[in-house]
Amino acid sequence: MAGAKKRPSKTRDNLVYALVWAACFAPIVWLAWKGFNGDLGANPIEKLIRQLGVWGLRLLLVGLAITPAARILKMPRLVRFRRTIGLFAFSYILLHLASYIGVDLFFDWGQLWKDILKRPFITLGMLGFVLLIPLAVTSTNGWVIRMGRAVWSRLHRLIYLIVPLGVVHYYLLVKADHRPPLIYGAVFVLLMAWRVWEARRQAASRQP
Amino acid sequence: MLIRHAADLTDNDVTDQGLYLKRRTLMAGLAGAGLFGAASEAQAGLSFTKGFSTQEKATSKEDITTYNNFYEFGVDKGDPAENSGKFKPRPWTVRIDGACEAPRTVGIEDLIGGNKLEERIYRMRCVEGWSMVIPWVGFPLKDLIASVKPTSKAKYVAFETVMRPSEMPGQGWNTLDWPYREGLRIDEAMHPLTLMAVGLYGDVLPNQNGAPLRLVVPWKYGFKGIKSIVRISLMEKQPVTSWNKLAAREYGFFANVNPAVDHPRWSQASERRIGEFRRRETLPFNGYGEWVGDLYRGMDLKRFY
Numbered sequence: 001m002a003g004a005k006k007r008p009s010k011t012r013d014n015l016v017y018a019l020v021w022a023a024c025f026a027p028i029v030w031l032a033w034k035g036f037n038g039d040l041g042a043n044p045i046e047k048l049i050r051q052l053g054v055w056g057l058r059l060l061l062v063g064l065a066i067t068p069a070a071r072i073l074k075m076p077r078l079v080r081f082r083r084t085i086g087l088f089a090f091s092y093i094l095l096h097l098a099s100y101i102g103v104d105l106f107f108d109w110g111q112l113w114k115d116i117l118k119r120p121f122i123t124l125g126m127l128g129f130v131l132l133i134p135l136a137v138t139s140t141n142g143w144v145i146r147m148g149r150a151v152w153s154r155l156h157r158l159i160y161l162i163v164p165l166g167v168v169h170y171y172l173l174v175k176a177d178h179r180p181p182l183i184y185g186a187v188f189v190l191l192m193a194w195r196v197w198e199a200r201r202q203a204a205s206r207q208p
Numbered sequence: 209m210l211i212r213h214a215a216d217l218t219d220n221d222v223t224d225q226g227l228y229l230k231r232r233t234l235m236a237g238l239a240g241a242g243l244f245g246a247a248s249e250a251q252a253g254l255s256f257t258k259g260f261s262t263q264e265k266a267t268s269k270e271d272i273t274t275y276n277n278f279y280e281f282g283v284d285k286g287d288p289a290e291n292s293g294k295f296k297p298r299p300w301t302v303r304i305d306g307a308c309e310a311p312r313t314v315g316i317e318d319l320i321g322g323n324k325l326e327e328r329i330y331r332m333r334c335v336e337g338w339s340m341v342i343p344w345v346g347f348p349l350k351d352l353i354a355s356v357k358p359t360s361k362a363k364y365v366a367f368e369t370v371m372r373p374s375e376m377p378g379q380g381w382n383t384l385d386w387p388y389r390e391g392l393r394i395d396e397a398m399h400p401l402t403l404m405a406v407g408l409y410g411d412v413l414p415n416q417n418g419a420p421l422r423l424v425v426p427w428k429y430g431f432k433g434i435k436s437i438v439r440i441s442l443m444e445k446q447p448v449t450s451w452n453k454l455a456a457r458e459y460g461f462f463a464n465v466n467p468a469v470d471h472p473r474w475s476q477a478s479e480r481r482i483g484e485f486r487r488r489e490t491l492p493f494n495g496y497g498e499w500v501g502d503l504y505r506g507m508d509l510k511r512f513y
Contacts (some may be wrong), residue, residue: 041285
């Protein structure tokens with residue numbers, strides 16, 4: 001191997017960041033554009049809420065895929081996008097919840113409370129959202145330092161619980177065709193399986 | 209509003225002054241929805257009289273024909289409009305048999321020509337929590353059933369949708385156990401509000417809405433309204449129905465619209481009328497309790513949901 005790796009250029013770095021941001025913004029821009037043109041179908045409110053939720057879940061899975069992708073593709077710097085994607089996922093889920101409360105229920109807090117208590121799919125979805133809050137709050141470098149890397153990492157393992165909550169939340173509201181939530185569930189299982197396999201492999205390689 | 213039984217009608221009824229005036233009011237209310245353009249187009253349209261209708265504003269034809277649950281063409285609401293182009297609703301025959309003296313097979317053109325068609329503007333409440341107001345054209349199911357002379361053993365009516373996987377891509381997936389089946393108790397089937405629809409907005413029924421012949425039971429959740437019917441059988445026992453078979457706890461045989469009985473996974477207390485922003489309260493029997501409440505007198509509607 002010839003010499004040390006070259007530092008990637010600043011311009012290229014910024015360009016890649018811009019692309020990731022654009023990709024994360026694309027669904028909301030697309031939804032806003034369709035909504036503006038009255039193109040969200042006969043039931044635009046339901047469509048908006050569902051799409052925001054689905055994109056939140058997709059971004060959570062993309063976030064979970066970054067570590068395996070970085071290792072497998074030997075591109076360690078991919079990891080720097082985890083925070084961006086995680087925060088975008090949180091934003092979509094926040095909008096998903098806000099549109100359910102503000103547009104669908106029209107701030108009927110009594111009904112919201114009943115929904116949370118009575119509808120398992122809403123109970124689980126709400127739980128997932130609440131668990132996401134500390135992860136979003138502690139996403140800054142400052143919090144990583146304050147908490148210490150080890151504690152911070154342990155807290156952020158909550159995501160392994162939050163994503164399946166999201167998948168089950170989706171599964172429970174489907175009437176008959178369970179293929180879409182099952183596909184997301186399968187992706188999650190695959191990403192977790194890689195983690196288990198990787199942990200075992202590392203443990204084995206540490207043995208003398 | 210009076211429900212006139214077809215047998216009571218004479219030619220005089222057509223020009224009855226009171227009825228005429230009532231109709232004028234109805235027409236004035238509906239003129240904005242562009243209903244008459246459709247009715248006067250002799251070629252494509254159907255000829256019909258105005259029947260029992262709500263005064264509420266009809267949902268747009270665009271929404272009624274692009275937002276459908278018709279799993280035979282796919283599970284997304286937009287799928288039926290997109291995937292039903294290959295479906296051939298003509299020629300078409302319907303077999304009517306079972307507990308009756310005169311079983312028969314009848315062609316769709318004979319059904320349309322042989323029955324007095326009426327426009328009926330009904331509310332439609334989907335079990336998913338949304339609703340529409342739909343101007344159907346059709347004839348009472350009771351006329352069709354009477355034509356085969358049911359015997360005393362006819363306690364229920366079973367309906368079956370056509371099975372055509374080559375034209376209905378959704379039938380390639382086992383989302384439901386095809387063909388789609390529905391059923392009614394005989395008194396529900398013989399109720400004058402129960403309609404066999406052959407048209408929508410004055411025209412023949414579009415494929416995505418259940419062409420060429422579908423059931424409309426306005427006080428029940430929309431899934432009872434079985435589409436593209438090929439068989440109607442009079443039965444002694446309660447027939448198996450598709451959604452009930454898939455999830456009996458969630459979809460009952462009766463499936464009467466009832467804000468007091470929630471779906472296990474969501475509330476049925478309110479609904480979103482397509483085209484409106486705020487949810488509105490759901491009415492017992494979808495607002496048709498005055499006419500159909502007697503059918504269920506003494507029944508525990510929480511148990512027989």
